[in-house]
Every structure is written in structure tokens, then in C-alpha cells.
Amino acid sequence: MARMKFLCDAERCTECNSCVTACKNENEVPWGINRRRVVTINDGMPGERSISVACMHCSDAPCMAVCPVDCFYQTDDGVVLHDKDLCIGCGYCFYACPFGAPQFPSTGVFGSKGKMDKCTFCNGGPEEDHSHAEEQKYGSNRIAEGKLPICAEMCSSKALLAGDGDEVANIFRERGTYRGSGAGAWGWGTAYNKKSI
Amino acid sequence: MNSFARIFILFVSLFGYSYAAEKTVDAPAYTQNLKHLYTSENISIKAPIEAGYSGVPGSKLWRNVRSGKSYSTQAIGDDVGVFINAYGEDWRLLKNQIEGVNLILIPLALITVMLIYLIFGKFKLNKGFSDKLVERFKFIEMVIHWGTAISFIILGLTGLVLLFGRFFLIPLLGKEAFATLAEFSMDMHDIVGPIFSVFLIAMIVKFIKDNFYQKGDINWLLSGGGLFGKHVDAWRFNLGEKIWFWIVFFVGLFITFSGYIMLFTGIVSGQREVIELMNIVHIASATLMILGMFGHIYMGVALEGSMSAMTTGKVDENWAKDHHSLWHKNIKE
Ligand code: HEM
Ligand code: SF4
Ligand code: SF4
Numbered sequence: 001m002a003r004m005k006f007l008c009d010a011e012r013c014t015e016c017n018s019c020v021t022a023c024k025n026e027n028e029v030p031w032g033i034n035r036r037r038v039v040t041i042n043d044g045m046p047g048e049r050s051i052s053v054a055c056m057h058c059s060d061a062p063c064m065a066v067c068p069v070d071c072f073y074q075t076d077d078g079v080v081l082h083d084k085d086l087c088i089g090c091g092y093c094f095y096a097c098p099f100g101a102p103q104f105p106s107t108g109v110f111g112s113k114g115k116m117d118k119c120t121f122c123n124g125g126p127e128e129d130h131s132h133a134e135e136q137k138y139g140s141n142r143i144a145e146g147k148l149p150i151c152a153e154m155c156s157s158k159a160l161l162a163g164d165g166d167e168v169a170n171i172f173r174e175r176g177t178y179r180g181s182g183a184g185a186w187g188w189g190t191a192y193n194k195k196s197i
Numbered sequence: 198m199n200s201f202a203r204i205f206i207l208f209v210s211l212f213g214y215s216y217a218a219e220k221t222v223d224a225p226a227y228t229q230n231l232k233h234l235y236t237s238e239n240i241s242i243k244a245p246i247e248a249g250y251s252g253v254p255g256s257k258l259w260r261n262v263r264s265g266k267s268y269s270t271q272a273i274g275d276d277v278g279v280f281i282n283a284y285g286e287d288w289r290l291l292k293n294q295i296e297g298v299n300l301i302l303i304p305l306a307l308i309t310v311m312l313i314y315l316i317f318g319k320f321k322l323n324k325g326f327s328d329k330l331v332e333r334f335k336f337i338e339m340v341i342h343w344g345t346a347i348s349f350i351i352l353g354l355t356g357l358v359l360l361f362g363r364f365f366l367i368p369l370l371g372k373e374a375f376a377t378l379a380e381f382s383m384d385m386h387d388i389v390g391p392i393f394s395v396f397l398i399a400m401i402v403k404f405i406k407d408n409f410y411q412k413g414d415i416n417w418l419l420s421g422g423g424l425f426g427k428h429v430d431a432w433r434f435n436l437g438e439k440i441w442f443w444i445v446f447f448v449g450l451f452i453t454f455s456g457y458i459m460l461f462t463g464i465v466s467g468q469r470e471v472i473e474l475m476n477i478v479h480i481a482s483a484t485l486m487i488l489g490m491f492g493h494i495y496m497g498v499a500l501e502g503s504m505s506a507m508t509t510g511k512v513d514e515n516w517a518k519d520h521h522s523l524w525h526k527n528i529k530e
Contacts, residue, residue, distance in 0.1 A: 010258065017271055037272035039280055041261050049258055053280060066289050068359050069376045070367060086376040088383055090359070094275075095473050096289045098282050103274070112383065 003078040004121055005165040006152070007172055008052045011179070012159035015040050015050035019151035019160050023054075026122065026150040027139025033103040035119045036151055052160050054151070055080065055101035055119035063093035063102060077143065078165075079121040084137050089113040121162070122149040265470075276469050288473035295480050296360060306488050310495045320500045322515045323428070329514040331525065333506045341399045342507055348393035353487055355382035355389070360480065387460060394453040401446055407433045408442040413523065433524040437496075444489050448482045455479040 015038050023029060023036045036054040057080045064072040064080065071086035072093075089112035094102040104113035115137075124141030127134035134141060142150060152162035161168045179186055261268075265283030267276070276282070334342070358366065359382055367375045414436040417429045422437050429435075434442065455475040497503050502516035517525040 015271075020272070032274060034272045034274050034277060037270055037277055039268050039270045039278055041258065041268050043269040047258075051262070051280065062286060062289055066292075068363050069379050070363050070372060071376070086372055088376060088380040090383060091472075095282075095469055095476070096285045098285055100276055100279060100282055100469075112380065 002164040003166075004057060004163065005078075005161075005168050006054065006056055006121075006149075007161045007168050009159040009161070009172065009175070010049045010051050012157045013038070013050040013052055014157050014159070016156050018154050018156050019052050022150045022154035023119070026142075027120075029117070029139065030105065033105065033117050035101075035103065035117065052151070052155075053099055053101075055097075055121075056099055057121055058098075062096040062098065066092045066096040068092065073126070075123065077121075077123075079123045079143070081120055081123060081125055081138075082116065082118070083126045084115040084117075087115050089115060091116075122147070279469075282469060284470055284473055288477065291477055292480065295477065295484065299360070299480075299484050302484065302488060306491045310491045314495065314499055317499070322501050322513065323519050324515050326502070326513050327515045330511040331514050331517050331528065332510060333512045333517070334510045336510060338403055339507055339510055341396055341403055344396040345393065345400050348389050348396060349486075349490070351389045352386055352393055353483065353490075355386040356480075356483055358382040359386070390453075390456050390460065394457070397445070397449045397453060401449075404434075404442060405446075408439045410439070411523075414439065428519050428522070430522045431520065431524070432527075433521060435521070441489060441493055444485070448486050448489075451478055451482040452486065455482070 017038055020034070020036050020038060027035065029035050036052060038050055038052045040048060040050040042048045057074075057078055059078065061072065061074070061080050063082075064074070067082075067087075068090060069086045069088055071083045072080060073082070074080050089104060089106075091102075091104065091113050093116060094100065094104070101118045102116045103118060104116060106112070106114040120138050120141075122140055122142035124130075124134045124144065125138035127137065129141050129144040140150070142148065147153075149162045152160045161171060262280040263283065265279055265281060267278035268280070270278045359379060362375055362379055362382075366378065370378065411432045413430055414432070417431050417436045420429050422429070422435065455478040458475045459472055459479065497507070500516075500520065502513050503520075506512045514525075
């Protein structure tokens with residue numbers, strides 16, 4: 001059984017926001033909802049690093065534990081999904097989630113924040129696969145078609161990886177061994193016009 | 198790739214990696230090098246080090262990721278620049294703990310109060326009813342009291358539905374029906390909250406002047422508040438009632454303050470941590486007030502002749518003599 005994982009390679013991500021755009025387009029994500037976002041540390045300075053963040057589909061997910069109406073469930077692939085018909089928009093999942101993944105249509109001051117929306121690993125929701133209702137509420141269901149999330153597929157530098165945890169780890173490990181790191185990385189000397197230290 | 202090639206690559210790259218590492222671990226020398234590279238005055242030499250770019254990217258970078266600080270991003274929304282919500286899990290665990298304590302304290306308090314009622318029964322008036330009535334509360338004071346009480350009970354019930362419904366009501370009602378109830382509870386809580394706060398403040402203003410320490414109050418406490426038969430002199434409010442007033446005063450203001458902050462989310466960015474804190478303050482103070490309320494209701498029910506003070510505003514003269522002798526003497530004069 002696969003255990004789905006995302007991994008963003010901080011040494012590769014160029015903050016091009018392709019993943020964000022692809023996700024928005026594939027899932028028709030409304031304005032103001034960030035299912036995926038790219039955050040940059042030390043923007044414009046030496047040592048800048050970007051990482052693409054979304055729901056990480058935690059094994060022991062805090063959102064699942066905290067939800068007062070118990071509307072989350074985890075698929076056999078380890079993808080964390082939720083039922084928008086049950087959600088009351090209390091926002092607790094957002095306060096508990098380590099990655100700020102849950103998003104809300106209304107940031108209004110009073111009452112419910114509306115139905116929570118978050119990354120589904122392109123795996124839809126509790127409705128029947130590829131039904132109109134599923135598409136309206138949760139966006140596409142690529143997993144049901146045997147495909148992986150669109151964000152990783154569209155990543156221009158292949159920094160963002162998605163798929164079975166073991167495979168993702170293997171790819172990343174192999175990459176790491178090839179390229180080295182820091183000033184020992186291949187091409188460092190050329191890039192900085194210096195002999196590799 | 199066959200396994201021989203894999204091992205070969207691994208071996209060669211391990212060798213290369215350790216060679217590179219050995220060359221770069223010397224941090225001060227490396228920083229000197231960087232100083233050469235980035236001579237522009239605008240760029241602080243600290244930047245590469247802060248980024249964790251000391252040859253072996255990693256620890257510092259990931260520490261920054263974990264720090265909960267906000268960095269740059271193209272996204273627009275609440276806390277979008279923050280990688281990791283640094284205190285979310287602390288909040289959740291603390292909330293769980295308070296829930297656990299609640300589950301023990303609230304039933305325990307209920308049982309205690311009921312046991313006391315069963316054992317001691319009603320506290321009868323010394324000389325029975327005299328049928329002479331004394332005014333104890335004005336109409337406006339009763340409106341304020343019941344406004345506070347009713348909105349408090351609604352808030353307590355709806356709050357507890359949100360807090361414990363998942364464990365007790367979902368097995369009974371099923372998820373769909375409970376979701377409807379939870380949504381209704383949340384809306385009610387959000388609407389009644391501000392109403393409660395208005396009554397609370399009115400009550401504080403109305404009753405505060407009779408709730409400061411008055412001469413002799415300590416005797417009331419020392420003789421056990423009259424629980425053991427003998428009545429003790431007291432002013433309009435005895436020390437027990439005064440303590441309850443000040444609990445309502447402080448805890449009530451905590452509840453109101455934290456409640457309003459939670460209501461007005463979406464106004465401040467970086468709100469997440471504030472709300473996590475306020476939620477804890479809110480639940481903890483709500484617990485205290487619910488516990489105190491049990492005692493308060495017990496007093497109204499167990500002391501014969503008390504209830505009419507808040508239903509008609511008048512009490513029997515003998516009740517006044519028994520429980521609030523100093524106050525009674527005062528208004529007679
Ligand atoms: C000024 C008064 C109050 C305001 C503005 C207020 C507001 C809030 C808000 C905004 C929440 C977050 C959940 C939600 O959105 O519904 C909440 C939760 C809660 N409130 Fe209040 N509240 C007030 C008074 C009270 C009182 C008097 C009690 C108890 C007697 C109470 C008990 C609770 C409890 C137990 C929760 C926790 C629900 C949970 O965490 O699952 N509140 N309140
Ligand atoms: S929403 Fe947050 S807590 Fe829930 S699975 Fe996704 S990353 Fe984990
Ligand atoms: S916002 Fe919805 S999904 Fe999130 S904790 Fe509240 S009810 Fe559950």
C-alpha cells in the first residue's frame with residue numbers, strides 16, 4: 001500500500017509559483033484560498049531558500065484530532081480529506097495545523113468562517129469519484145485516475161515531489177548524493193566565479 | 198541501474214561529499230570567503246550564516262523554518278508567510294488537558310452539591326415565614342441578574358456542546374445531526390456572547406458598591422458561613438456572596454475579553470497564536486465560572502425564602518433577620 005507524501009527540495013525550488021498556479025487552475029480554487037503557497041527565507045539575500053508548502057497529509061493529523069465535528073478522514077493512501085457538509089467553519093483545524101494548510105472563504109469578524117478548504121492531494125472528497133458534487137466542493141480527483149497531484153507534475157525544477165513516501169525518499173536521497181551540498185555542490189565554483197573550496 | 202553501479206556511485210559520492218565537507222566545515226574561514234564575495238555594504242555578512250549557508254545548509258535553515266517567523270511570499274491571507282505554526286500543537290495538547298480536567302471537575306462539583314443538598318436538605322427559617330415583606334432587589338436589578346443568568350446558561354451549554362459534543366453527542370446523534378447542532382451552537386454562542394457581556398458589565402456597575410469588605414465579614418467566614426446551624430451577622434451581601442461577586446468580576450472579564458478577541462479574528466495578522474492563547478484563557482475561565490455557578494444556584498435553592506429575592510424582588514422579614522441581619526437593621530432605620 002502506498003503512503004502518499006509531498007517533499008519540497010529547498011535546494012531546487014526557485015519560487016516560480018508553478019505549483020500554486022497549477023493547483024489553482026486544476027482545482028478551480030477561489031480567490032483568497034491558498035491550498036499551496038511558496039515561502040521564501042532571506043528573499044533577495046545570499047542564502048535565499050524557497051519552499052512550497054501545502055497540507056502535508058500528516059500520519060497522526062492534528063486537524064483530525066481537534067475538529068469538533070470530527071469531519072476528517074484518512075484514505076488508505078494516507079491522504080487526509082474532509083467532509084465539507086459537516087464542517088462548521090470554526091477554524092480550529094487552522095489553529096492546530098503545523099503548516100497553516102486549512103483555508104477559509106470568509107475572514108469576516110462574526111460567526112462561521114465558512115467551509116474549510118485545503119489541499120486534497122488531488123484526491124477529491126467523500127462524494128462519489130468524479131461526480132459533479134465532488135468537483136464543485138473539492139476540485140479534481142487525479143488519484144482516482146491513477147495520476148499524481150498536479151503541483152508536483154508541473155514543478156519546473158522538479159523540486160516538489162509527490163507520491164509514495166518510499167519512492168519520494170529514494171529519489172531525494174539519490175539526488176542528494178549526486179549533487180553534494182553547499183560549496184561542495186557541483187557547479188558552485190562556476191556560479192560564484194571562485195574555485196570550489 | 199544495476200546494484201554494482203549504485204554502490205560505486207554511492208562510494209564515490211560519499212568520498213566526494215566528505216572531501217567537500219572537510220573543506221567547508223571551517224566556518225570562520227568560510228565566512229571570510231563570503232565576505233569577499235559579497236562586498237556590497239547593503240548586504241550584511243550575517244545573512245549567509247543566518248540562512249544556514251555555512252557550507253552545510255541545514256540546521257539554521259530548518260531552525261528558521263520552525264521559528265514561526267513570517268517570511269516573504271506571493272500569497273495573500275492570514276499568516277501565509279509563516280512556515281510552521283510554532284504553538285499549534287501546544288495549544289491542542291493544553292486544550293485536551295483542560296478538557297480532561299473539566300470532565301472530572303464538572304461532574305464532581307454537581308455530585309458534591311447534590312450530596313450536600315441531600316444531606317443537609319433545605320435550610321429552614323428560624324421562626325418560619327412572618328408574611329411581612331422587605332424589598333431586596335429593584336426591578337432593574339432583577340432584569341440584569343436574569344439577563345446575565347440566562348445568557349450565561351446559553352453560553353455555557355453551547356460552549357460545552359462545541360467542547361465535548363464530539364465525544365458524547367456524535368455517538369448519540371450521528372455526525373450529520375450533530376454538525377447541525379454544532380453549527381447552531383456556534384452561531385448562538387457568537388450572538389449571545391456580546392449580550393452577556395453587556396449584562397455582565399451592568400451587573401458589575403450595579404452591585405459593586407455593596408461588595409467591598411465591610412466590618413465583621415470575616416466572622417461570617419470564620420464561623421463557616423452559617424452552614425453549621427448558627428446564623429451569622431451579615432450586610433446586604435455576606436462574604437461568600439462577595440467572593441462570588443469578585444470571581445464573576447475577574448473571571449467574567451477574562452471570558453469576555455478572550456471571547457471578543459476570538460470573535461474578531463481576521464482583523465490582526467499573526468492572529469493564530471493570539472487566538473490559541475485566548476481560547477485557553479476562555480475555556481479555563483469558563484470552567485471556573487461554571488463551577489462557581491453550581492454553588493450559587495445551590496444557595497438560591499437550599500435556603501428557604503431565598504428564591505423570591507430574585508423572582509419578586511422581595512424577601513420575608515424573618516429571612517432578612519436570619520441571613521442579613523446588619524443589612525436589615527440598616528434599612529429599618
Ligand atoms: C462575552 C462573552 C463571550 C464571548 C464573546 C464568547 C465567544 C466565544 C468564541 C468566539 C468561542 C470560539 C468558538 C466559537 O466560535 O463559537 C468561544 C468558545 C467557548 N466559549 Fe465562549 N464566549 C463568551 C462567553 C462564554 C461563557 C460565559 C461561557 C461559559 C459559561 C463560555 C464558554 C465557552 C466554551 C466552553 C468554549 C469552547 C468551545 C470549544 O473550544 O470547543 N463562553 N466563546
Ligand atoms: S491540514 Fe495540516 S494538520 Fe491536517 S493533515 Fe494537512 S498538514 Fe496535517
Ligand atoms: S473548520 Fe471545519 S474542518 Fe476545521 S476544525 Fe472546524 S469544523 Fe472541523
